[in-house]
Amino acid sequence: MADHKPLSSKLPHALTLPPKWLSLYGNFITTHQSSVTQIESALRSLTYIIPGRFRDAELASESLHSSIQLLSMYHDTLLTRAISKLPGMPKHQSPHNRYTKFWIQKSKFYRRVATLLSIVQYTELLWEMTAKRKGERIRWRVVVVLEVVKAICRLFLLKITNLRPLVTPALPEREVIAEEEPVPEIEDEEAQLEAELEGRSPSPQRKEYRMKRTGLSLPDIPNPGDISSYLLSKVLTADDIKAPSALLNKVSGSAQLAEVLHIIQPVVYAIAMSRSRDKKDWQPWLLGLSIEYAARQLRKDGLRTTPLEKEQWNKRGWAMGWWAMRGAFYENVTKGFLHSTSQRLPGLISGVLDDYLYLWDGYYFSTSSN
Known part of the structure; x- marks a missing residue:
C-alpha cells in the first residue's frame, strides 16, 4: 500500500512554497532587469495607444494599466533591495533617489505612507470609472475621498520629513543594475590572431581585467578622445557628499503655508467641482488655479533652492499646464479646438486622439497631475 502522509505533515512544506517562489521571482527580476523593463514599457505603451478604443472595455484597459503600474512599483522595490546589497555605492545616484531612500530607511511610516500614496495615484482613475457606473453622485464622492486620502498622506510626509517640501x-x-556578462577572452584572442594572419590591424577590444587573488576587477581604460568626460564622471559634486536630508531645505513661514496650500488645493477643487452643476462654470476652475498660483507666489521668496528643489519646482511648473485640460477652460476653450483638430487628422491618429478625448470629456482623474 502507498504511504499516505497526513495533511498536517504536508502543511509546513506547503507554507514554505510561496516565499520560495517570491525569492525565485525576485532573483529573476534583478538578473533580467533590462528585459523586464522593456516588457513593462511595451505593455504600458499599449495601454496608452488604446485607452478607450472600446467603450465597454474601458475598465479592462484601465485595470491592465493600473496592474502594470503596481507591478512596476513592486519591481522597483525588488531592485532597490538588490542595489542596497551591492558592495559600495552606485556610481550615479540621483539626488531624488538619495533623498527618498534616506527617509525610507529611516522611517517605516514614511515608506508605508509613500507606498499608499503611490497605490492611490496608480488606481484612482480605475476607482472613478467603477464609481461612475453607479451614478455621478457616487463618482464625485469617490473622487473627493481619494483626494482627501492623498492630501492626508502628503501632510504626513511633510510632518515625517520635518517640514521639508514634497x-x-x-x-x-x-536604477540600473549592471548585468553580468561573460568576458569572451578566447574569442578575442582568436579574432586578434586572425587579424594578424590577414595582415590587418586587430580591432581594439575593451576587456575587463579581473585580479586572480582578490577577484576585484579593474575599470576599463577610457577612450583617449574622451578623457575629459571620463574624468568628469569620476568627480564628486557638492550634492554627492551632502547629507541626504540636506538635499531639501525645511520650509517655514510663507513657504510652509505655500506647501500646505499646494497639498489641499486638489481637495478644494474636487469639492467645488462636485457641487457645480454646470461643467462650463468658471468658479471651480478659477478657485483651484488661484490656490495653486498663490502657493507658487508664496514659496518663491521662502527658500534658498537646492538642485533637488529646483527639479521639483520645475515639475510643479510643468504640471500647471494640465489646467488647460480641466474644468471650464477645457469645456469652453480646449475641447472645441481638440475636437475640430481631430476631424482634420489622418484616421489612425484621429482614432487615438478620440480615445483620449473620451477620457478627458468624462473623467476627473484623466487630467489630474497630483
Missing part, C-alpha cells in the same frame, strides 16, 4: 514621486525611481 517630492514627486515619493518613492525612489528605478
Whole structure:
C-alpha cells in the first residue's frame, strides 16, 4: 500500500512554497532587469495607444494599466533591495533617489505612507470609472475621498520629513543594475590572431581585467578622445557628499503655508467641482488655479533652492499646464479646438486622439497631475 502522509505533515512544506517562489521571482527580476523593463514599457505603451478604443472595455484597459503600474512599483522595490546589497555605492545616484531612500530607511511610516500614496495615484482613475457606473453622485464622492486620502498622506510626509517640501514621486525611481556578462577572452584572442594572419590591424577590444587573488576587477581604460568626460564622471559634486536630508531645505513661514496650500488645493477643487452643476462654470476652475498660483507666489521668496528643489519646482511648473485640460477652460476653450483638430487628422491618429478625448470629456482623474 502507498504511504499516505497526513495533511498536517504536508502543511509546513506547503507554507514554505510561496516565499520560495517570491525569492525565485525576485532573483529573476534583478538578473533580467533590462528585459523586464522593456516588457513593462511595451505593455504600458499599449495601454496608452488604446485607452478607450472600446467603450465597454474601458475598465479592462484601465485595470491592465493600473496592474502594470503596481507591478512596476513592486519591481522597483525588488531592485532597490538588490542595489542596497551591492558592495559600495552606485556610481550615479540621483539626488531624488538619495533623498527618498534616506527617509525610507529611516522611517517605516514614511515608506508605508509613500507606498499608499503611490497605490492611490496608480488606481484612482480605475476607482472613478467603477464609481461612475453607479451614478455621478457616487463618482464625485469617490473622487473627493481619494483626494482627501492623498492630501492626508502628503501632510504626513511633510510632518515625517520635518517640514521639508514634497517630492514627486515619493518613492525612489528605478536604477540600473549592471548585468553580468561573460568576458569572451578566447574569442578575442582568436579574432586578434586572425587579424594578424590577414595582415590587418586587430580591432581594439575593451576587456575587463579581473585580479586572480582578490577577484576585484579593474575599470576599463577610457577612450583617449574622451578623457575629459571620463574624468568628469569620476568627480564628486557638492550634492554627492551632502547629507541626504540636506538635499531639501525645511520650509517655514510663507513657504510652509505655500506647501500646505499646494497639498489641499486638489481637495478644494474636487469639492467645488462636485457641487457645480454646470461643467462650463468658471468658479471651480478659477478657485483651484488661484490656490495653486498663490502657493507658487508664496514659496518663491521662502527658500534658498537646492538642485533637488529646483527639479521639483520645475515639475510643479510643468504640471500647471494640465489646467488647460480641466474644468471650464477645457469645456469652453480646449475641447472645441481638440475636437475640430481631430476631424482634420489622418484616421489612425484621429482614432487615438478620440480615445483620449473620451477620457478627458468624462473623467476627473484623466487630467489630474497630483
